[in-house]
Amino acid sequence: xxxxxxxxxxxxxxxxxxxxxxxxxxxxxxxxxxxxxxxxxxxxxxxxxxxxxxxxxxxxxxxxxxxxxxxxxxxxxxxxxxxxxxxxxxxxxxxxxxxxxxxxxxxxxxxxxxxxxxxxxxxxxxxxxxxxxxxxxxxxxxxxxxxxxxxxxxxxxxxxxxxxxxxxxxxxxxxxxxxxxxxxxxxxxxxxxxxxxxxxxxxxxxxxxxxxxxxxxxxxxxxxxxxxxxxxxxxxxxxxxxxxxxxxxxxxxxxxxxxxxxxxxxxxxxxxxxxxxxxxxxxxxxxxxxxxxxxxxxxxxxxxxxxxxxxxxxxxxxxxxxxxxxxxxxxxxxxxxxxxxxxxxxxxxxxxxxxxxxxxxxxxxxxxxxxxxxxxxxxxxxxxxxxxxxxxxxxxxxxxxxxxxxxxxxxxxxxxxxxxxxxxxxxxxxxxxxxxxxxxxxxxxxxxxxxxxxxxxxxxxxxxxxxxxxxxxxxxxxxxxxxxxxxxxxxxxxxxxxxxxxxxxxxxxxxxxxxxxxxxxxxxxxxxxxxxxxxxxxxxxxxxxxxxxxxxxxxxxxxxxxxxxxxxxxxxxxxxxxxxxxxxxxxxxxxxxxxxxxxxxxxxxxxxxxxxxxxxxxxxxxxxxx
Ligand SMILES: Cc1ncc(C[n+]2csc(CCOP(=O)(O)OP(=O)(O)O)c2C)c(N)n1
Numbered sequence: 333x334x335x336x337x338x339x340x341x342x343x344x345x346x347x348x349x350x351x352x353x354x355x356x357x358x359x360x361x362x363x364x365x366x367x368x369x370x371x372x373x374x375x376x377x378x379x380x381x382x383x384x385x386x387x388x389x390x391x392x393x394x395x396x397x398x399x400x401x402x403x404x405x406x407x408x409x410x411x412x413x414x415x416x417x418x419x420x421x422x423x424x425x426x427x428x429x430x431x432x433x434x435x436x437x438x439x440x441x442x443x444x445x446x447x448x449x450x451x452x453x454x455x456x457x458x459x460x461x462x463x464x465x466x467x468x469x470x471x472x473x474x475x476x477x478x479x480x481x482x483x484x485x486x487x488x489x490x491x492x493x494x495x496x497x498x499x500x501x502x503x504x505x506x507x508x509x510x511x512x513x514x515x516x517x518x519x520x521x522x523x524x525x526x527x528x529x530x531x532x533x534x535x536x537x538x539x540x541x542x543x544x545x546x547x548x549x550x551x552x553x554x555x556x557x558x559x560x561x562x563x564x565x566x567x568x569x570x571x572x573x574x575x576x577x578x579x580x581x582x583x584x585x586x587x588x589x590x591x592x593x594x595x596x597x598x599x600x601x602x603x604x605x606x607x608x609x610x611x612x613x614x615x616x617x618x619x620x621x622x623x624x625x626x627x628x629x630x631x632x633x634x635x636x637x638x639x640x641x642x643x644x645x646x647x648x649x650x651x652x653x654x655x656x657x658x659x660x661x662x663x664x665x666x667x668x669x670x671x672x673x674x675x676x677x678x679x680x681x682x683x684x685x686x687x688x689x690x691x692x693x694x695x696x697x698x699x700x701x702x703x704x705x706x707x708x709x710x711x712x713x714x715x716x717x718x719x720x721x722x723x724x725x726x727x728x729x730x731x732x733x734x735x736x737x738x739x740x741x742x743x744x745x746x747x748x749x750x751x752x753x754x755x756x757x758x759x760x761x762x763x764x765x766x767x768x769x770x771x772x773x774x775x776x777x778x779x780x781x782x783x784x785x786x787x788x789x790x791x792x793x794x795x796x797x798x799x800x801x802x803x804x805x806x807x808x809x810x811x812x813x814x815x816x817x818x819x820x821x822x823x824x825x826x827x828x829x830x831x832x833x834x835x836x837x838x839x840x841x842x843x844x845x846x847x848x849x850x851x852x853x854x855x856x857x858x859x860x861x862x863x864x865x866x867x868x869x870x871x872x873x874x875x876x877x878x879x880x881x882x883x884x885x886x887x888x889x890x891x892x893x894x895x896x897x898x899x900x901x902x903x904x905x906x907x908x909x910x911x912x913x914x915x916x917x918x919x920x921x922x923x924x925x926x927x928x929x930x931x932x933x934x935x936x937x938x939x940x941x942x943x944x945x946x947x948x949x950x951x952x953x954x955x956x957x958x
Contacts (some may be wrong), residue, residue, distance in 0.1 A: 335360050342416050343390040343441075354587050355379070361410055362615040368421045369409075370634035373752065374432055377613040378407040378624035380585075381507050385475065385608060386410035386567060386592035389503075392598060393471050396440040399459055402477035405434035405445070405454035405487070406628065408506070415441035425752040427926035433756055447756020448721065449671075449694040450483025452476050452504060457489050460497040471598060477502040479510035479671060481518045481928045482693025490587045493603045494575020500603040502576065505584065507612040510671045511627045515691050521570065526581050526609055540891035542906060543817075571605045580607030585614060617727035626672055644808055647783060647801040648745055652677035654683045654784040655743075657814060658791055665791065666706060668692060668715045670699045676745050696721050707738040712791060715740060719747040719759025725831075726765055733796045734771045741790040747776075747800030748839065749918075749932075750887040754925030759800070760918050764894030767867045773797035773820060774866040776896075778837035779809035782864070788815035802839050802889065824868035829859030832946065833872065833877035833884050837863050837896045839919055840887035840937075843916075847885065847946075856950060866896050874903045878911040881951050885914045885942055892917040916943045 334354055337360040339345055339636060349357060361383050367375040387410070389400060396417065402408045408766040412430060413421055423429025424572055434442040444455050456474035463470055480486045481504075493500055501661025506522055508514055513599045536537035571578040577600060582589055588610070597604050612627070618637020619626035625639075644655075659665040659681070673679045682689045688828035692699040703713035717725070722744055733740045750757035766772050773793060777783040781799050790797040826841070832851060836844025841862050861879060863870065878884060884904065897915030904911055916937055923931060932938055 337361060337413065337418060337952065340414055343395055343414055346387065346390045348415055349391075351588055352519070352592075354729065358387055358587065359948040361413055362420070364413065364421065365409055365633050366616050368424065372425050372429075372630050373424065373628075373630035373632075374409070374425050375628040376616065377407040377619045377623060379409040380614050380616055380619060380928075381610040381612040382407045383410050383614070384585045384587050384590055384672050385503065385505060385610065386414065388474070388587055389473060389589055390414050392594035393473060394696055396443065398471040398473065399443040400435055400441070401444045401452045401456045401472070401474045402446065403474070404447065404449045404481045406432065407475075407477070408434050408442075411441065412439070413586065415439055416682065417827065418839075422606070425754075425925060427804070427930055431754050431925055432752065433754065436689055437839055445641070446754075446818070447753070448724070450480055450485040451849075452480065453493070456500060457493050457496060458826065460682040464497055464499070471499070471501060471778060473501045473503065478504065478506040478514050479694055481522075482510065482514065482516055482543070482671065482695055484697060490571075490574045490576070497603060498601050500602075500946040501597050502603070504580075504605055504607045505610055506581065506607060507610045509612050509623050510694065511675070512624055512671065512673050512691065515693050522607075525607070533812035537953075544790040544936060551746060561706060564919070567623050572951060576603045576605045578605050578607065580605075580707035581609050582606070584608030588945065597799055619738075627674075630649070640806075641726060644805045645694050645780070646673065646677070646805050647780065647803070648677035650783055650806075650811060651743055651745070651787065651801065652680040653723065653912050654787050654811075654815060655681050658788060659685045659688060659903050660793065660930050662712065664710060664948045665710045666690065668699050668703055670694055670696045670717055672716070672721075672745075676922065678716055678744070678862050680818075681795055684806075696724040697728050700725040703740045704728070704732040704738050704786075707733075707740050708736075709860070713740050714743055714787075714790075716743040716745065716761050718743040718757075719762040720750070720757050720945055722762065724800075727773075729766070729796075729860045730769050734769045737771045737795050739794060740796050740798075741787070742798035744785070744800040746803045748802035748930050749923065750803060750933075751928050752925050755922040759803075759921055759924070760889070760891050762798070762800055763866050763888070763890045763896055763899075767894070767899060772867060775818075775864060776866060777801055777864075778824075778836075778838060778841045778862045780806045781809040781811045782818075784811050786864075787819050789817045789820065792817050792821060800838065806839065807842070818864065821870055822870035823864055823873045824862040826860040826862055827858075829857040829881070831857045831881055832950065833859040833861060833881045835861045835884065835886045835900065837866070837886070837888040837890075838890055840916075843887045843937075843939050843942070844885070847942055850939060850943060851946075863896065866899055868869075869899050869903055871903055873909070874900060875909075878907060878909045881911065883912050885946055886936075887942065888917040889937070890913075890917050891920065893920050912949050913944065914949060916942045916945075 336357045425432045431449045452474045460472040552569040666688045667681050668677045668690045706713045746759040775786045786799045834844040844860050848860045851858045901913050
């Protein structure tokens with residue numbers, strides 16, 4: 333017999349179900365997601381927490397006419413299931429399959445794409461104002477997690493909402509967790525609201541009455557609860573002060589209550605905020621026990637939640653272990669994360685140097701300016717921020733750090749293709765956006781040991797610097813007991829050669845080596861170079877080889893435009909030389925999610941593709957190749 337979920341082909345089918353059937357649907361969704369994500373990996377915990385919220389939203393509203401925005405949108409799997417994509421849910425995050433986030437090109441029900449946090453309220457307000465100006469009457473509903481309230485942009489939106497529209501529904505999905513436990517004063521404030529005994533009493537009462545008497549009473553109780561909130565919190569209910577009518581906190585798993593409340597909110601002629609309390613990982617014991625791990629992870633056992641042991645240490649772990657070693661010797665070293673202690677592995681640093689560890693929340697801009705302030709006071713901040721999220725902090729890097737030539741180190745994890753997370757998370761732009769900034773040093777290690785050396789180099793360097801390293805494991809190089817500093821701006825010549833010089837940046841060095849071997853078999857002598865520094869570039873080395881060889885080849889795990897190869901081209905040109913440069917890197921378009929090897933193949937980041945480009949140049953330069 334078909335499950336209820338199997339009968340849902342669009343949100344219209346959700347509306348046909350009775351309340352008891354909706355409860356069954358919620359359970360079926362949980363089962364389906366736990367199994368599907370166990371195979372593909374993904375954000376299982378956040379999605380299990382929004383099952384009832386998403387069902388109730390689709391029950392009351394009508395997408396795509398109405399617009400749903402999800403902040404980050406890592407919790408939109410339930411929305412995908414209910415909007416005609418359930419058959420594809422097993423393909424989520426796999427090559428050619430569903431994206432792990434909202435994607436406008438994937439469905440008309442995905443009205444706004446995301447992957448980075450804190451954008452939903454601003455975008456939702458923009459859509460609401462656009463609707464108002466166009467004379468429309470559709471609803472705009474924004475669902476944002478409590479961690480969105482650690483993002484500055486969210487407050488910039490809140491500051492504008494009440495003056496710019498009368499109709500916007502914000503759902504605060506409060507599970508008290510970011511990826512780690514949520515941080516800061518707002519998290520404490522929400523905790524105070526949620527745990528207030530009077531409040532708990534009121535919303536339990538409301539829930540009970542709704543179950544007994546249905547809608548009308550619910551509306552009355554929502555009003556009573558709202559009054560109670562104002563009473564217990566005095567005049568300081570922050571959302572009310574900002575001009576949004578505050579409702580809640582309500583149980584975000586109580587379907588009848590949610591449905592009644594959304595029906596009520598839909599009729600309001602004032603922006604509203606519904607505070608819903610949910611449990612991340614609800615219905616899956618392993619996720620409830622290990623909230624952090626089950627925020628987002630690779631494949632797991634759907635019964636036990638067990639994951640395969642990882643074995644080799646990741647770049648992130650080597651980074652954190654090195655930072656501990658450096659901090660052991662230098663009491664001025666401090667570590668900063670923007671809500672990513674797990675992903676950056678600063679989890680390993682935290683217990684060792686608790687007073688020198690700072691989680692600023694999802695606040696990359698603040699984190700960087702905070703680092704600048706600490707540097708002024710003689711501290712040595714290491715900001716561990718993924719390459720993709722550091723994009724947020726571009727102006728602080730320019731205006732606060734580099735302009736004042738402050739010693740702040742940017743440790744850019746995921747500086748490469750992110751793989752299954754897709755275009756919102758690929759770290760493919762940091763060379764372009766950092767190398768034009770005066771005073772910046774940009775380093776790319778070839779392996780784990782060189783990463784440690786670069787971190788030490790950065791600690792000794794009097795000025796800003798950035799170290800970029802990829803996701804996951806490296807080649808497995810043995811890491812020295814204590815790192816050695818590297819001369820800034822000095823490349824490493826791995827092998828000399830006289831026909832071609834191949835420069836393999838960071839983790840692309842093995843491709844340079846492989847290409848050199850293939851060329852050697854064809855009688856072409858190739859030098860292999862580990863550039864180490866994008867900035868300052870080793871111009872001496874470039875001059876030496878550009879004069880000697882017929883062709884330079886650059887490999888980089890970065891967009892070509894403005895990247896490392898561009899820097900080499902600029903240098904060759906400025907040296908007054910005409911040596912051709914074949915550049916291998918990512919093209920000028922956003923790269924979809926997928927497996928790294930397959931995507932490299934598709935976009936020509938391979939030795940074969942490089943050889944194809946290089947051979948005609950070599951043949952032209954040397955008609956009778958040796
Ligand atoms: C700018 C930015 N920084 C960091 C992240 C990484 N990140 C993804 S989800 C998340 C936590 C989200 O917490 P919340 O919004 O409360 O939703 P929940 O997962 O708890 O449902 C973080 C920090 C991001 N997506 N964007």
